Amino acid sequence: MHRPSAAQAVDCPSCGSSLDVDERFPAWCPGCEWNLSPAAGPAPHRTPRQQRGHLRAARRRAAREALVRARVEKLYESLTEDPARRHDANWFGAAAIAGAVHLLTLAVFTGSVLLVCDDRWPVRVLGVIGVVVAVLLRPRLGRVRNDANALRRDEAPALYALADRVAAAVGGKPVDVIRVTGAFNASFGRLGLLRRSELTLGLQLWTVLTPQQRVALLGHEFGHGVNGDSRRGLWLDSALRTLSTLHTMLLPDRRGSQRGAMVLFALVAGVAQGLVCRLIRVVLRLLHRLTSRSGQRAEYRADILAAELASTEAARGMLETLLLEQSVQTVRLRLRATPRPRRTGGSGTQPPAVDFWTTLAEQVADVPPLERERLRRLSARDLGAVDVSHPPTHLRMQLLDQRPKGLPSLELGDAETTAIEAELAPARKRLAAALLG
Numbered sequence: 001m002h003r004p005s006a007a008q009a010v011d012c013p014s015c016g017s018s019l020d021v022d023e024r025f026p027a028w029c030p031g032c033e034w035n036l037s038p039a040a041g042p043a044p045h046r047t048p049r050q051q052r053g054h055l056r057a058a059r060r061r062a063a064r065e066a067l068v069r070a071r072v073e074k075l076y077e078s079l080t081e082d083p084a085r086r087h088d089a090n091w092f093g094a095a096a097i098a099g100a101v102h103l104l105t106l107a108v109f110t111g112s113v114l115l116v117c118d119d120r121w122p123v124r125v126l127g128v129i130g131v132v133v134a135v136l137l138r139p140r141l142g143r144v145r146n147d148a149n150a151l152r153r154d155e156a157p158a159l160y161a162l163a164d165r166v167a168a169a170v171g172g173k174p175v176d177v178i179r180v181t182g183a184f185n186a187s188f189g190r191l192g193l194l195r196r197s198e199l200t201l202g203l204q205l206w207t208v209l210t211p212q213q214r215v216a217l218l219g220h221e222f223g224h225g226v227n228g229d230s231r232r233g234l235w236l237d238s239a240l241r242t243l244s245t246l247h248t249m250l251l252p253d254r255r256g257s258q259r260g261a262m263v264l265f266a267l268v269a270g271v272a273q274g275l276v277c278r279l280i281r282v283v284l285r286l287l288h289r290l291t292s293r294s295g296q297r298a299e300y301r302a303d304i305l306a307a308e309l310a311s312t313e314a315a316r317g318m319l320e321t322l323l324l325e326q327s328v329q330t331v332r333l334r335l336r337a338t339p340r341p342r343r344t345g346g347s348g349t350q351p352p353a354v355d356f357w358t359t360l361a362e363q364v365a366d367v368p369p370l371e372r373e374r375l376r377r378l379s380a381r382d383l384g385a386v387d388v389s390h391p392p393t394h395l396r397m398q399l400l401d402q403r404p405k406g407l408p409s410l411e412l413g414d415a416e417t418t419a420i421e422a423e424l425a426p427a428r429k430r431l432a433a434a435l436l437g
């Protein structure tokens with residue numbers, strides 16, 4: 001672990017207050033937010049015309065961001081006022097649109113089957129094409145993958161036992177499959193016709209969390225299984241996939257290789273395809289807008305479940321860690337760039353995989369509170385830039401800050417933590433090699 005040799009004291013160039021500067025991180029002022037987001041470099045040279053275009057684009061972006069900001073803040077307020085509300089009018093609208101999409105698929109299929117049964121062969125050909133289209137548009141269910149990343153229950157009994165405890169505590173069912181990846185995230189989903197549950201744990205995130213924050217992470221993910229998150233439901237999810245497939249299939253071909261009469265035909269077909277595509281995009285955007293509200297609501301609710309389970313403090317710590325993704329990537333890239341001694345037989349040199357996870361955990365734990373605060377405020381300032389399906393992390397933290405502190409209802413003991421770590425060791429070795437490769 002390396003601490004700064006000396007914290008330099010300098011004055012803020014903007015407000016003059018004294019700043020503690022850690023040379024490993026950008027200097028910034030918590031008082032006036034000077035240098036909260038350090039500029040990437042000098043602005044590129046632009047002609048007056050380019051400059052005007054740049055300003056116009058910036059204004060449009062700002063207006064868009066202001067809209068998103070207003071929307072997420074309104075949702076946050078409505079949630080804090082009425083946390084129990086599950087489905088709003090938006091949700092019913094989205095479900096109705098999804099229903100129309102499924103009906104359309106069904107109609108294409110039934111109509112095409114009728115055409116196939118016709119006596120005239122051109123009609124039959126049309127019917128076959130229709131059936132193919134209907135098959136392509138079928139509701140997609142996803143499937144549980146049994147690859148190297150999937151852990152069996154007998155391979156990781158302690159991890160599954162913890163997952164089962166968490167699932168039971170939030171009122172869910174035991175998970176069917178746990179997968180571990182090298183990512184800095186985690187997710188929970190239901191797949192296939194049997195709706196088997198799959199928990200995915202990204203080891204970069206898991207590693208930099210404290211044991212109790214890991215409980216909070218599991219609480220959040222299993223919370224998704226019980227909080228009525230409509231985006232994850234078969235009805236909406238499959239409709240979104242159907243529309244996306246249709247959009248990809250219909251995108252007009254702009255290569256323009258046709259000749260003679262075909263040019264006119266291609267032109268008409270292209271215009272028709274373009275119109276249908278535009279309509280699909282409008283519907284997709286609408287569905288996204290309608291479901292993102294319930295999706296954000298679901299995220300907040302999962303956070304509350306996590307806090308009830310692992311303690312508000314642990315859940316908040318887990319969220320704060322989510323802001324450290326960039327720091328984690330920096331550590332990883334630095335380690336990847338570091339020349340490693342070649343392993344010669346029995347030389348005793350540690351393989352890089354062993355060092356990687358330890359170094360990652362140490363260096364991320366070493367990120368000082370001032371840098372964490374900078375990242376939190378950056379999340380607050382860049383509110384408008386966030387993906388609308390995820391609430392901004394600082395609002396998720398704010399929601400937890402309003403909760404009583406309280407004690408955890410599920411605690412992860414040392415023996416359990418050690419057992420889980422031992423079970424994850426083979427995956428760690430494999431994934432570190434890939435991450436540093």
Ligand SMILES: [Zn+2]
Nearest residue numbers: 012015029032
């Ligand atoms: Zn200042």
Ligand SMILES: [Zn+2]
Nearest residue numbers: 220224299302
């Ligand atoms: Zn979530």
